[in-house]
Amino acid sequence: MTASFAAGHSDPTVQPVPASVVQQVDAADATLHNPKRAVLSLGSNLGNRLETLQGAIDALEDTPGVRVKAVSPVYETEPWGVAADSQPSYFNAVVVLKTTLPPSSLLERAHAVEEAFNRVRDERWGPRTLDVDIVSYAEVVSDDPVLTLPHPRAHERAFVLVPWHDVEPEAQLPGRGPVAALLDTVTRNGVEARKDLELRLPE
Numbered sequence: 001m002t003a004s005f006a007a008g009h010s011d012p013t014v015q016p017v018p019a020s021v022v023q024q025v026d027a028a029d030a031t032l033h034n035p036k037r038a039v040l041s042l043g044s045n046l047g048n049r050l051e052t053l054q055g056a057i058d059a060l061e062d063t064p065g066v067r068v069k070a071v072s073p074v075y076e077t078e079p080w081g082v083a084a085d086s087q088p089s090y091f092n093a094v095v096v097l098k099t100t101l102p103p104s105s106l107l108e109r110a111h112a113v114e115e116a117f118n119r120v121r122d123e124r125w126g127p128r129t130l131d132v133d134i135v136s137y138a139e140v141v142s143d144d145p146v147l148t149l150p151h152p153r154a155h156e157r158a159f160v161l162v163p164w165h166d167v168e169p170e171a172q173l174p175g176r177g178p179v180a181a182l183l184d185t186v187t188r189n190g191v192e193a194r195k196d197l198e199l200r201l202p203e
C-alpha cells in the first residue's frame, strides 16, 4: 500500500492516510505473505481424550490464517508436576503449524479452542479436558508472562519433546538448542507411545 494523496487531490472528502497507518498495513501484508512456523503442545486427561485432541486439531485448522502441517503420534503420559496417581494419565501430542497470525492472536485462538472443549481453569496443573500450549513461534524469544516464548517448561517436558522429535527430528527449541539433545536431559519414563491410536492431519 502506498499513500497517494498528492497535493491538489480533487476529492475533498478523502483524508490523507497517516504514514504510521500505512506502515501498520504494510507490516500486516508482509506477515500474510510470510507465514511463521509454530509448534503447539496438546494435552488432555479428562473426558474422551483422543476425540478432544482430534477436535482441537480440526478447530486449529478451521482458524483463518492457520494451517496444520504435521501431527505427531499420540502418547499416554503420567501427569507431570503433580503427585503420582493424583490425576488420570494424559494423552499428549504435538502439532506443527504455519500461521499468519501474530503470537498474541495464536494464544487467543488456543484459549478459545480450550474453552470450546470446556476447559476449566482452577488449580495450577489441575486435570483438564484440553490444554493447548504454544511451545515455540518462529525464532521468537520473550519473557512476557502472558506469552512466554518458547514455553518456559517445554525443554524439561518429555511429553512435549518426544512427540515433537517424532515429527521434526531436526527441530531446535529457540534459546535451548536441538530437541534431540534436550531429549537426553529428560527421562522418558511415563511417556508411552499409543501405537493403537492415531490423530489425523486435517484434509
Ligand SMILES: Nc1ncnc2c1ncn2[C@@H]1O[C@H](COP(=O)(O)OP(=O)(O)OP(=O)(O)O)[C@@H](O)[C@H]1O
Pocket: 107, 121, 123, 124, 125, 126, 131, 132, 133, 134, 135, 144, 145, 146, 147, 148, 149, 150, 151, 152, 153
Ligand atoms: N507459551 C505459552 N503457551 C501458553 N500459555 C502461555 C505461554 N506463556 C505464557 N502463557 C500463559 O500461561 C497462562 C496459564 O496457562 P495454562 O493454564 O495453560 O497453564 P498450565 O497449562 O496449567 O501450566 P503450564 O504453563 O506449566 O503448561 C495462560 O493464561 C497464558 O497467558
Ligand SMILES: Nc1nc2c(c(=O)[nH]1)N=C(CO)CN2
Pocket: 042, 043, 044, 077, 078, 079, 080, 081, 090, 092, 125, 131, 133, 159
Ligand atoms: N503428562 C502431562 N503432564 C502435564 C501436562 C500434560 O499435558 N501432560 N500439562 C500440564 C500443564 O500444562 C501439567 N502436567
